[in-house]
Amino acid sequence: MFNRLRYAQISTKITCFYASVLLLVLILTSVLTGLGVYFSFYHQAEVEIEISMNHVLERMHQGRPMGDDFWRDDLIMPGVVLRITDLSGRTVYENDAHYPSIRRIEENTLKNPPFWANRDMQVAEVRNMTIYHAKMDVEYQGQVYQLHFFKTITAEKHFLETLQKILFLMTILGFVLALLAGYFVSKRILLPIREMTATARKIEVEKMDRRISVPPAHDELSELAETFNHMLERLEAGFKQQQRFVSDASHELRTPVTVILGYSDLLSRWGRQDEEILDEGISSIRSEAEDMQQLIEKLLFLARADQKRQVLHKERIELSELVEDVMRKMKLVTKTHTVELLENAQGVIFADQVTMRQMIRIFLENSTKYTPKGGRITASSHRLPEGGFIQLELADNGIGIAKEDQQKVFERFYRVDASRTKAEGGVSGTGLGLSIASWICEQHGIEISMDSDLGKGTKIILKIPLVEG
Known part of the structure; x- marks a missing residue:
């Protein structure tokens, strides 16, 4: 898959990269949101239970009798359930008789509570509720009592399940939207490059007068178009110079070759009998050959110079x-x-x-x-x-x-x-x-x-x- 992506089009790479980054962000956001909700619920329950425990212990240390005056002044935080039992397990006090029994809660206690839960407290799953449970032994007026504090973390368990489903669906939807947005955005961004490619394909050696339209925005693409146009201008000038060079060189060589051929033909016909024609022909051929030699040496010099092979000491x-x-x-x-x-x-x-x-x-x-x-x-x-x-x-x-x-x-x-x-x-x-x-x-x-x-x-x-x- 990675090898295929390596040779894929740039638009495909941009789309995949854009979607992957957004997917990673969405997954990270969903996970952190879920953990934050759970941690918030557990931490809030833990704080309320600890406040209630401190209030009850403080009142017991004062030695007040466990009557109506004992439970005044909002001793227990709202939502916190307190049950007090003696050594035989009999309930001597509770502020919510409809709350699940202690036995049932202990039977449904989780052996492996979530890592964000307080290790000094227990977590139980009863029906659709998650319950935080803290207990402690206290000696009060010569007797030992066991205090059980309960706090419902989630009233309805399906709330978090629904939240998880929503976050999952939002992640999938966001990933799909990222793919679509990345596809259209990459197509839009790379459109000038496609136009440059189409224009470059239409440019031929014989017709190098076409130029790429420069985008109005002064960005990397406009710089690329200007650079490409500048390169085309240099190539066009080079091709024209090369064509002119070949044409001129051919013209310069054609004249002496024609003269040499003419005198050679003249010598083959009459040069053997006429010494004057022979001398004139040999002299002219030598002169034209020397001119050709000079021309060829100059051409070779310039050719070496163009190829950067002309050595200077x-x-x-x-x-x-x-x-x-x-x-x-x-x-x-x-x-x-x-x-x-x-x-x-x-x-x-x-x-x-x-x-x-x-x-x-x-x-x-x-x-x-x-x-x-x-x-x-x-x-x-x-x-x-x-x-x-x-x-x-x-x-x-x-x-x-x-x-x-x-x-x-x-x-x-x-x-x-x-x-x-x-x-x-x-x-x-x-x-x-x-x-x-x-x-x-x-x-x-x-x-x-x-x-x-x-x-x-x-x-x-x-x-x-x-x-x-």
């Missing part, structure tokens, strides 16, 4: 030495532009040297691609006044980027337009370099910003944290 690095080395090599390979290193502040950073070098090169290569021949590319760094950071600025006087495109250029495969893709004979790009540079900045806690205008050039600003001490 961070260590303490002198940034000025790194920047100087990158700029020196940039000058050697760049013959069509002026490359200058301006201010180069010293500062130790904690970073992966390979990826940091790769990031700076990406920005510098972009400047080379999109700056006309004869243009100027500069790098400078200085410590910020607030301390703890060094600012590296990489600038050019190229074609620039429009304000509305400055944040999009860090998206994968994004390129502003055809004129920027190939500027005055520059090398066409894949739109992945800045995405890689952005990821490297994120992994090193580097804040990246851009200052650019069309026709006025571009400045990349990197706020790099320094190592303390």
